[in-house]
Amino acid sequence: MAVELWPPSKSASANRFAREAWVAIGLYFGLLGAGAFVWWRFDLRQWGIALIAFATAAYALLMLRALTRLFSSLDEMQRRMQYEALLITAGVVGFGSFAYSFLELVGVVPALPHELFFILPIMILVWRVAFMFVARRYK
């Protein structure tokens, strides 16, 4: 069976996912830009910044919805591969961040200033790589 890599292309569900993902990403950057502007222009209190930070949750919710809908539209094999890749991602990122913190604690690696920002891009990258490995195994 030919296994298509992420994202599955040229299908109605893939197009819908692309649309929904772009809306979510647009909203995220829109909120972020607006938040940064408000923060720069006005002297916000902590709760104001917290409100802006949590407003970006809309992005997470929209992406979650888009992904759930996409996965529901996949066939059983494709869905299983995606979720196996996700499980590997959770393991790598979860235990990897634990190991990094451990090394940070004993002073072997430098303490990154805003290390939490790295988690999302690393998750996306690991998911992609993990999916390629899972797809190869199922071929």
Add this chain to the structure above:
Amino acid sequence: MIMAEHKPQPLLTAGVKRSFGRTTFYTVLYLSLTFASVTVMRALHASGALAIALALVPAIASIGLVHAYLLGLRELDEFQRRLQYEAMLIAAAVTAFASVAYGFLEMLAGFPHVSAFYAILVMVGAFSLAVVFLNLRHPL
């Protein structure tokens, strides 16, 4: 999203019990290796390559843990497997969002620095809550 018709099977099949056993074994191994490597690191005042090697020792158990969970998923019936998958997706999304949101709070609002160590705790916590929530939403 979740299948509308589901014929429940006994949840604790022999395969699921076996999987629980394997998962428990690797969890205990992971905690023991973490404890052992911290102890050795402190005793030897390890640095450089040795410290990195010691920090990566628990990763052996974490690979086993992920593998055991993966095998366990294959033992579940279709419905339960989908619940687990969806919980996993929710946990990943919550972790990703929480890390970005807190990153902003840390950077802009002067919130205290939080180590990446908490990512795994958030992920496991969100996963557990999502499993409970999805099971309540779709009772057998």
